[in-house]
Amino acid sequence: MEGGFGPEIIFTIPGTDIPVTETVTNTWIIMAILILFSFLATRKFAHKPKGLQNFVELLVDGIYKFTAQTMGEDKVAFAPYIGTLMIYLIFANLAGLFAIRPPTADLNTTMGLALITFFMIHFFAIKRKGVGTYLKGFLDPFPALLVINIIGELATPISLSFRLFGNIVGGLIIMNLLYGGLAALSGSIGLPIPILQAAIPAPLHIYFDVFAGVLQSFIFAMLTMVFVSIAMD
Amino acid sequence: MENTNFVMIFLNWLMSFDRKALILAASAIGAGFAMIAGIGPGIGQGYAAGKGAEATSINPKTSKQAIMVMLIGAGIAETSGILALVVALILLFGNPLVGQSGSVLVIAASAIAAGISMIAGVGPGIGQGYAAGKGTESTGKRPKYQSTILRTMLLGQAVAQTTGIYALIVALVLMFSNPLLKLL
Numbered sequence: 001m002e003g004g005f006g007p008e009i010i011f012t013i014p015g016t017d018i019p020v021t022e023t024v025t026n027t028w029i030i031m032a033i034l035i036l037f038s039f040l041a042t043r044k045f046a047h048k049p050k051g052l053q054n055f056v057e058l059l060v061d062g063i064y065k066f067t068a069q070t071m072g073e074d075k076v077a078f079a080p081y082i083g084t085l086m087i088y089l090i091f092a093n094l095a096g097l098f099a100i101r102p103p104t105a106d107l108n109t110t111m112g113l114a115l116i117t118f119f120m121i122h123f124f125a126i127k128r129k130g131v132g133t134y135l136k137g138f139l140d141p142f143p144a145l146l147v148i149n150i151i152g153e154l155a156t157p158i159s160l161s162f163r164l165f166g167n168i169v170g171g172l173i174i175m176n177l178l179y180g181g182l183a184a185l186s187g188s189i190g191l192p193i194p195i196l197q198a199a200i201p202a203p204l205h206i207y208f209d210v211f212a213g214v215l216q217s218f219i220f221a222m223l224t225m226v227f228v229s230i231a232m233d
Numbered sequence: 234m235e236n237t238n239f240v241m242i243f244l245n246w247l248m249s250f251d252r253k254a255l256i257l258a259a260s261a262i263g264a265g266f267a268m269i270a271g272i273g274p275g276i277g278q279g280y281a282a283g284k285g286a287e288a289t290s291i292n293p294k295t296s297k298q299a300i301m302v303m304l305i306g307a308g309i310a311e312t313s314g315i316l317a318l319v320v321a322l323i324l325l326f327g328n329p330l331v332g333q334s335g336s337v338l339v340i341a342a343s344a345i346a347a348g349i350s351m352i353a354g355v356g357p358g359i360g361q362g363y364a365a366g367k368g369t370e371s372t373g374k375r376p377k378y379q380s381t382i383l384r385t386m387l388l389g390q391a392v393a394q395t396t397g398i399y400a401l402i403v404a405l406v407l408m409f410s411n412p413l414l415k416l417l
Contacts, residue, residue: 155398166315
C-alpha cells in the first residue's frame with residue numbers, strides 16, 4: 001500500500017532487486033525467539049519435571065489432547081504442526097504489543113499459511129481415501145453441484161487468510177491512527193512530549209492485540225484441524 | 234429552451250471537477266458503502282451472544298464450553314465485517330484506482346461499486362451468527378458433544394462464507410484489474 005500502512009522495506013537482497021520487508025525480518029525475530037525457547041526448554045530434561053519443564057510438558061500435553069479431541073484420536077499425528085502453527089500465530093499477532101509490526105498484518109504471510117492448510121486438506125484426503133473416492137466427493141450430493149463444490153474449496157484459503165489478515169491489519173491501522181491522534185492532541189494543548197500516548201491506548205491494545213489476536217490464532221488453527229479431519233473422514 | 238435532462242446535467246456537472254478529485258470522492262462513498270456490511274455480523278454476533286446467555290442460564294456448570302463455542306462462532310461471523318473493512322481500508326489508504334488511466338466515469342463508478350458489493354456481507358454475517366447461536370445453544374444442552382457440534386458448526390459457517398468471498402473477489406477485480414476499462 002502506498003498510503004503508509006504497508007510493510008516497510010528493510011533492505012534488498014544484494015545483486016538482485018528483491019525487497020526484504022519488515023514482515024520477513026519480524027518473522028525472523030519470532031523464529032529466533034521460538035528456537036531459543038525450544039532449545040533452552042528441552043536442553044536438560046529430568047525424569048522428575050520441575051520448573052520450566054513442568055510448563056513445557058503442560059503445553060505439549062495440552063496441544064496433543066486438544067488435537068485428539070478436535071480431529072479424533074487417529075489423527076493425533078497432526079499435533080506438532082497444529083501446535084507450531086498456534087504458537088507462531090499467537091507470537092505473531094501479539095508482536096504489536098512490542099512495537100514491532102505483526103507479520104500477520106501482511107497478506108503474504110496469512111495466504112502462505114492458508115495455502116499450507118489448503119494443500120494439507122487435499123493431500124491427506126487423497127492419501128486417506130484414494131484418488132477415485134476423492135474426486136467422486138466433488139460430485140456429492142449430486143453431480144450438478146460440481147462447480148459449486150470446486151469454488152467452495154477454493155474459497156477456503158481465501159476466507160482463512162483474509163479473516164486473519166483483516167483482523168490484524170484493521171487493529172494495526174486503528175492503533176496507528178489513535179497514536180497519531182493522541183500525539184496531535186498533546187501537541188495542540190502545548191505539551192512538548194506526546195504524554196497522552198501513555199496508558200490511554202492500553203484498553204484498545206488489550207482488545208485488538210490480545211483478545212482479537214489470540215482468538216484469531218485459535219480460529220485459524222481450529223479451522224485447519226476441522227477442514228483436514230473432515231476431508232479425511 | 235431549458236435543458237430538462239437531469240442525468241446529462243448531473244454528468245456534465247461531475248465532469249467539471251478535477252479527474253483525481255472525482256475518483257477520490259467516489260472512493261469515499263465506496264468505503265462508506267462497504268461498511269454497511271457491518272449490519273450482518275452485528276445481528277449475527279448479537280444472536281450468538283443471546284444464545285450464550287441462554288445456555289449459561291440453562292446449565293451454568295457447563296457455561297465454559299458454551300462460551301468457547303460462542304466466541305469461536307462469533308469470531309467467524311465477524312469475517313464479512315473484516316472483509317468489508319479490508320476493502321474500505323484499501324479504498325482509503327492504498328487506493329489503486331487513483332493512478333489508473335481510462336474513463337474517469339468508469340473508474341469512479343468502480344470505486345463505488347466495490348463498496349456496494351461488500352454489502353453482500355450482511356447475509357453471511359447473519360447466517361454465521363445464527364449458526365454460532367445454535368451451536369452455543371446445543372453445547373449448553375449437551376456439553377459432552379462439544380467437539381462434534383463445533384465441527385459441524387465450523388463446516389457450515391465456512392460454506393456460508395462463500396457468497397461473501399464472491400463479493401470480495403468482485404470488489405478486488407473492480408479495484409485492481411478492472412475488465413471494463415479494457416473494453417473502452
